[in-house]
Amino acid sequence: MSETLVAQLPVGPAEPAERAPTDWRTQSMQRRIRQRYAAERRFRLLGMAAVVLSAGFLAVLLVTMVYNGASGFLRTEIALPVDFANAGLTVDPARLKGPGADLALAGAGVENATKTAAIAAFGPQGSDLLSDGAWLSVRAAIKRDPAIMRGRSIVWVPASDAIDIAAKRTGSPENEAIVAHFKQRNAIATGFNWPFLTASDSNDSTRAGIWGAFKGSLFTMIVTLLIAFPIGVLSALYLEEYAPRNRWTDLIEVSINNLAAVPSIIFGLLGLAVFLGTFGLPRSAPIVGGLTLALMTMPVIVIAGRNAIKGVPPSIRDAALGIGASPIQVVFHHVLPLALPGILTGTIIGMARALGETAPLLMIGMRAFISAPPAGLSDPSTVLPVQIFLWSDQIDRGFVEKTSAAIIVLLVFLLAMNGIAIYLRNKFETRW
């Protein structure tokens, strides 16, 4: 029986009589194994080095920013004795209550009275020790307590930026001496610079604040998000779920991919031509900035959105279609929720880029000097990165630390924005 079977078998090439088993202990084998381990180690070290390097860069950046910028959040104040009774201020106490107070006091000569007080207290050059905005503190003191107008009183007023710098770090020898002199009399103090957070741009570094630019950034980002997110997501959904696959959709896909890579300043030119030129929208306004940045952000959201939608397993679509869900129900009940984390990731990247963008906004006039925060979307304003750019251009030494402080504010803004997006993403993340 077995003989016949063997006879029927096709005759293959003759096997070598003895096949030596693989010897894993020969020298060349050992060398190969050693090399394999070495390659593994090298690769791991390289990876680690890359991570350490980038973390190091980040740390250096943060440390320098905080080191340079932290003092931007502080300001020096000097105790100024003011003899209100003999300052010749003529103001009706009744007008100090209510909205007309600022105007009444400005007209009453508070600014002059402050200068006189400084000269009286610190000598002929006395008013140079104070910030140009020192009289605002005096005005505020009067508003807080009109009773002080009847006698002498000490008001803490901001120091000039030369004194400010001498007090916080090293200034010129004369100023250092002045600061030391004040310190002996406890007439100088450094505290948190609230006006930096509540004021807007100014020519005087001691009065310059970030609020106007912050609000401008906020408005601009809101416009960008409201335009780019829905349009980007809807485009991604349409292209993935409904659009037929043909030459036109291929063309659209290529265009979108290219659009995402276009240098941002070109979007600025586009915004200038279209929104300002054709539609006649106001110059320097957050609405225009937002629209321009939305153009820039949209392709990023579309690309990320399409990838996220592609990543939704087809079996989920089949399941929903199989029990009679309409295409739109499939999209909104199943595909979109599952794709949302990916879409949000793309949105974070796009928005973060938009937040830090300067060039396109310069083109549409958001670089103007604007000393009041925008009240609405069409008021002239600037944004944080442009403000940083403008301040970094100033010669005045006081603006150096302001620039770093503004960068810290921008980074905090960015972190807050990303934090919200990551929170939302985790909230929508489906556990499989």
Place this chain on the structure above:
Amino acid sequence: MTISNQHKICAKRVSVYYGAKKAIDDVSLNFDQRYVTALIGPSGCGKSTFLRTLNRMNDTVPSARIEGDITLDGEDIYDPSMDVVQLRARVGMVFQKPNPFPKSIFENVAYGPRIHGLAANKTQLAEIVERSLRRAGLWDEVKDRLSDSGTALSGGQQQRLCIARAIAVDPEVILMDEPCSALDPIATAKIEELIHELNGRYAIVIVTHNMQQAARVSQRTAFFHLGTLVEYGATSDIFTNPRQERTKDYITGRYG
């Protein structure tokens, strides 16, 4: 034509193309309301393709094109006036790989009735969910954890969840494409038992590679080969006394 009263679905001279490639060639086949019909045949012969024409799931494949007529209760399902969404609610489907939604067990079953407005209120919806899970033989295993994710169940439980989801919309026909191919013998036995229980209430069409399974669960069997219908008849006839040589080869080959 009195007998056609019993025919839930009639497929007449159906051909399906993927682009220029013909995947189903001129198949005519009627499905009886009372029976479980098994579709068998070697891999790639077009069983899934044919099954998916019955609830128009092939519409989702852009290159697919169909010729011929398919009627459900005498209505042409490829007629332009046919509402595909409603059709798929009437002809439910269970897929080869269990595909529960990444939602809670309750939501998985409740989804269909909810989108079709089958429940007037929450209590009714809960009743439908419980009834469907009971019929799918899953209720006792999941009744205490209805809010857990459907994807956290075992493969066999997931597949029964998918069956519960399909019967929750009260279909007239259930199509099953190799529902047990990813399951172990015990889970398979449970699903087969379930098919027995559902038999009679729903017309069932099941694709399977497992000859014993076809023999166990079906009353009618259709054998496909290379896109054509080779033989169709009572399951007992096909398995004991096939008329065609190819059918015999396939069945005996499998029995080995």
